[in-house]
Amino acid sequence: KAGVTQTPRYLIKTRGQQVTLSCSPISGHRSVSWYQQTPGQGLQFLFEYFSETQRNKGNFPGRFSGRQFSNSRSEMNVSTLELGDSALYLCASSLGRASTGELFFGEGSRLTVL
């Protein structure tokens, strides 16, 4: 069974640009969550999607957005990039129903903002 796939793995952007990251969950998983990981803040929850609907949201500004498609694939977008957005962005999937909270993570997309 293929794992969670994130693309791209690495990218470099400049301030003010926007970026879109993609996540393909494990087959059969309908929930996709996004996390931002930085050395100073640790793992911070961005949002979670289930059946194309945002079900949970963390405490991030509106520049951070996401969506989920009918095949459960998800994208997240960050607009008007700031230096502080440099981070590892992790996607995780789960079945999404009667969940225990167990997550299956991708390898992440490392974003550097210059």
Place this chain on the structure above:
Amino acid sequence: AQSVTQLDSQVPVFEEAPVELRCNYSSSVSVYLFWYVQYPNQGLQLLLKYLSGSTLVESINGFEAEFNKSQTSFHLRKPSVHISDTAEYFCAVSEGGSYIPTFGRGTSLIVHP
């Protein structure tokens, strides 16, 4: 609201020595507990989990963790570490019915030869 505290940000240890990584949580309801491991430039991988039943859970690579409800702890232990165990370890807690676990800040385990 639940919270997770990993008391040590960094734990240095020599190869073949025992290690304990501490995790305490706060929650007023039943919980599910997890330890994840993250190797450099990779995502998180589930190491072990407590959902119900025996309070002592084990992983395939020699780690174990014990759920202590009275002390609200879920410490991770290994009797003899290897260089390859060097990684970041995250404790996570999920309240019953919640889809979103809360993660600790992580503990960096550094194994020296």
